[in-house]
Amino acid sequence: xxxxxxxxxxxxxxxxxxxxLLDENNDSPITLYDEEDNPVKFDQVAIIPLxxxxxxxxxxxxxxxxxxxxxxxxxxxxxxxxxxxxxxVETDEARAMRVFDEYYRLLxxxxxxK
Numbered sequence: 496x497x498x499x500x501x502x503x504x505x506x507x508x509x510x511x512x513x514x515x516l517l518d519e520n521n522d523s524p525i526t527l528y529d530e531e532d533n534p535v536k537f538d539q540v541a542i543i544p545l546x547x548x549x550x551x552x553x554x555x556x557x558x559x560x561x562x563x564x565x566x567x568x569x570x571x572x573x574x575x576x577x578x579x580x581x582x583x584v585e586t587d588e589a590r591a592m593r594v595f596d597e598y599y600r601l602l603x604x605x606x607x608x609k
Contacts, residue, residue, distance in 0.1 A: 511579055511580050512525075512572070512579075512580045512581065512582060513549075513572060513580035514580075516539060516542055516551055516572070517542065521539075524536040524537060524538060524556055525537045525538075525539060525553060527553075527582065535555060535557050535559060536555070536556040536557050537553035537554060537555055537556060537568075538553065538554045538556055539551065539552075539553055540552040540553060540554050540567050540598070541598050541601075542572075543594050543597050543598050543601070545590075545593060545594055545597050546590075546593075548571060548572075549571075549572040550569055550570060550571055550572065550585065550594045551569075551570045551572055551582060552567050552568070552569055552570075552594065552595070552598060553567060553568055553570060553582075554566070554567040554568075555567075555568065568584060568585075569584075569585040569590075569591040569594045569595070570582040570583060570584055570585060571583045571584075571585050
C-alpha cells in the first residue's frame with residue numbers, strides 16, 4: 496500500500512462514514528472490510544433518502560465474488576450504539592430495488608431540468 500493510500504485509509508477511519516459519503520469534494524474510493532477483514536474499495540454512486548432512511552449505492556472497484564463488474568450494492572446507513580454511522584448491506588431485495596428506482600427517477604429529473 497502506498498503512503499498516500501495509507502494516509503487516505505487512516506483519514507477515512509477517523510471520519511464518520513456519513514461525513515465521507517456526504518463530502519461533495521471527496522472523489523477517493525471508500526474502503527470497507529469484508530467478513531474476513533479484507534479491504535474492499537468502492538466508488539460512491541449516490542446517496543438516496545427513501546422511506547425515512549438513508550441509503551448509499553456503492554460500486555465495487557475490487558472484484559467481489561457474486562457481484563458483476565456492472566453491478567452496484569445498496570447499503571443502509573445506520574447509527575451504531577456509539578452514535579457512529581455504519582453501512583449495512585441491504586438484504587431486502589425489494590427495498591434495494593426501490594432504492595435503485597428512486598436513483599433512476601432522480602437521474603431522469605435532473606435530465607429533464609437541463
